Amino acid sequence: MGLRERKKEETRHALSDAALRLAVERGLENVRVEDIAAAADVSPRTFNNYFSSKREAIVWRAAERTLGLARQLRERPVSEPLWDAITQAALSQHRTARTPDEKWLSGVRLVLGSPALQGEFLRSHHTAELELTAAIAERTGTDPERDMSPRLIAGAVGLANQVATEYWLEADPPVSIENLLREALSLLRKEVS
Amino acid sequence: MGLRERKKEETRHALSDAALRLAVERGLENVRVEDIAAAADVSPRTFNNYFSSKREAIVWRAAERTLGLARQLRERPVSEPLWDAITQAALSQHRTARTPDEKWLSGVRLVLGSPALQGEFLRSHHTAELELTAAIAERTGTDPERDMSPRLIAGAVGLANQVATEYWLEADPPVSIENLLREALSLLRKEVS
DNA sequence: TGGCATACTTGCGCGTCACGCAAAAAACGC
DNA sequence: GCGTTTTTTGCGTGACGCGCAAGTATGCCA
Numbered sequence: 001m002g003l004r005e006r007k008k009e010e011t012r013h014a015l016s017d018a019a020l021r022l023a024v025e026r027g028l029e030n031v032r033v034e035d036i037a038a039a040a041d042v043s044p045r046t047f048n049n050y051f052s053s054k055r056e057a058i059v060w061r062a063a064e065r066t067l068g069l070a071r072q073l074r075e076r077p078v079s080e081p082l083w084d085a086i087t088q089a090a091l092s093q094h095r096t097a098r099t100p101d102e103k104w105l106s107g108v109r110l111v112l113g114s115p116a117l118q119g120e121f122l123r124s125h126h127t128a129e130l131e132l133t134a135a136i137a138e139r140t141g142t143d144p145e146r147d148m149s150p151r152l153i154a155g156a157v158g159l160a161n162q163v164a165t166e167y168w169l170e171a172d173p174p175v176s177i178e179n180l181l182r183e184a185l186s187l188l189r190k191e192v193s
Numbered sequence: 194m195g196l197r198e199r200k201k202e203e204t205r206h207a208l209s210d211a212a213l214r215l216a217v218e219r220g221l222e223n224v225r226v227e228d229i230a231a232a233a234d235v236s237p238r239t240f241n242n243y244f245s246s247k248r249e250a251i252v253w254r255a256a257e258r259t260l261g262l263a264r265q266l267r268e269r270p271v272s273e274p275l276w277d278a279i280t281q282a283a284l285s286q287h288r289t290a291r292t293p294d295e296k297w298l299s300g301v302r303l304v305l306g307s308p309a310l311q312g313e314f315l316r317s318h319h320t321a322e323l324e325l326t327a328a329i330a331e332r333t334g335t336d337p338e339r340d341m342s343p344r345l346i347a348g349a350v351g352l353a354n355q356v357a358t359e360y361w362l363e364a365d366p367p368v369s370i371e372n373l374l375r376e377a378l379s380l381l382r383k384e385v386s
Numbered sequence: 387t388g389g390c391a392t393a394c395t396t397g398c399g400c401g402t403c404a405c406g407c408a409a410a411a412a413a414c415g416c
Numbered sequence: 417g418c419g420t421t422t423t424t425t426g427c428g429t430g431a432c433g434c435g436c437a438a439g440t441a442t443g444c445c446a
Contacts, residue, residue, distance in 0.1 A: 002413080002414075003412095003413065003414085004412090004413055004414075004422070004423080007412095007413090007423090008423085032401090032402070032403090033402080033403070033404090034402095042424080042425095043424065043425050043426075044425090044426095045405090045424075045425055045426070045427090046423085046424055046425070048403090048404065048405065049423075049424075049425095052404070052405085053403085053404080054403090115316065118316050118319065119312035119313050119315060119316035120312050122312060122315035122316055122319060123308065123311050123312035123315055126311065126315060145363075148356055148357075148360055148373075148376065148377055148380060149380050151356050151359075151360075152352065152353070152356055152377060152380050152381055155352040155355070155356060156349065156352065156381065159345065159348040159349065159352060160345070162348070163341055163344050163345055163348060164341075166344075167341055167344075170338075180341075183341065184341055184345060187341060187342050187345050188345055188349065195442080195443070196441095196442065196443085197393075197394080197441085197442055197443070200394090200441095200442090201394085225430090225431070225432090226431080226432070226433090227431090235395080235396095236395065236396050236397075237396090237397095238395075238396055238397065238398090238434090239394085239395055239396070241432090241433065241434065242394075242395075242396095245433070245434085246432080246433080247432090387446100388445105388446090389444100389445095389446090390443105390444090390445090390446105391442105391443085391444085391445105392441105392442085392443075392444095393440105393441085393442075393443090394439105394440080394441075394442085395438105395439080395440070395441085396437105396438085396439075396440090397436105397437095397438090397439095398435105398436090398437095398438105399434105399435095399436090400433105400434095400435090401432105401433095401434100402431105402432080402433090403430105403431085403432075403433100404429105404430095404431090404432100405428105405429090405430100406427105406428090406429090407426105407427090407428090408425105408426095408427095409424105409425085409426090409427105410423105410424080410425075410426095411422105411423080411424070411425085412421105412422080412423070412424085413420105413421085413422075413423090414419105414420080414421075414422090415418100415419095415420085415421100416417105416418090416419095416420105
């Protein structure tokens, strides 16, 4: 990977980070694209070469996170039962981050609290689910064009993730997100009947 | 319901309809708020008293549709098993519209095809799911603040709807959406294990 | 029926945004 | 080094979202 591409990745991260940080600090409405660009030491016009809106920049990291789930799933032995593999892959997504990850927490709060960001978030999440669908279909040897089940399973996993996160955010006293996720996944198995 | 509120509803529908129609006709990018307002015979400024963006206006009808599911569910006898009631309520949502409902079809195509609208659509859908969650919790006598299952079931229903619609749109040869939805719901019951 | 209070509409103006275009600058390969 | 390709940047434009205050329609009670 040449200098060119490394720099691009760097800039992308810098912009996304700056966008999230500033938005958490002063609230989404009080951050102009100009500010983000300045924080990443780049011209305002360049910002739009990377992201087509503030929202997209803020949400980008979260989307990456979700794509990681699909990657993790592909790396698991095919001998493992599907649902187990999914559960492990999903759980490992949350283990990569340190437990109280304050930065992520404020990010989640911000995103889930702002209607404008919610839409962007759900959209990116939906896009990432396509990747997960492909990974599942590959593993089960199913054609996702004909059979809805890979898509449905991917959606169910996304749903579990989403709901677990929602409850984790509100939980008082705090609960570990791993437990919530595990519970959500197992409830989905049992209660949907 | 007084004249005042009736007129408001009327304007709201006129705006939403005009927005959808124009967007389908000329493509989202070629419709200005000004055009929508003109088509609904209202000042541009008034448009923003009803909707805070083009996207919101276009998606509004779809959101209403989803809220109907929750309403339908509440009207079903509590003696009926939950999953049956949900299935019937979901199916009836699609029966209210005439089968080939060309208008709805182009709307769906438009919405699912445009990234900007997808986000807005998913967001409104997500909001409507809260209502569905409440309806389910009420019916099962569960506290949705403590127990994730109503939320998960609502999400699963939304997912089935979404996936069924996606496949229905692509199906060649055409398949009835009722069958797809029924299949999605039953796959969710069985395959999530 | 008249008249007042309330709610809705409208015009204006401002700051911001997304993006096309073309020139300058940087990284690459030979 | 040097020409090529890719990226960054500045500028300009059309549109948007919304606050504000004045105008207009509706609801309601005497």
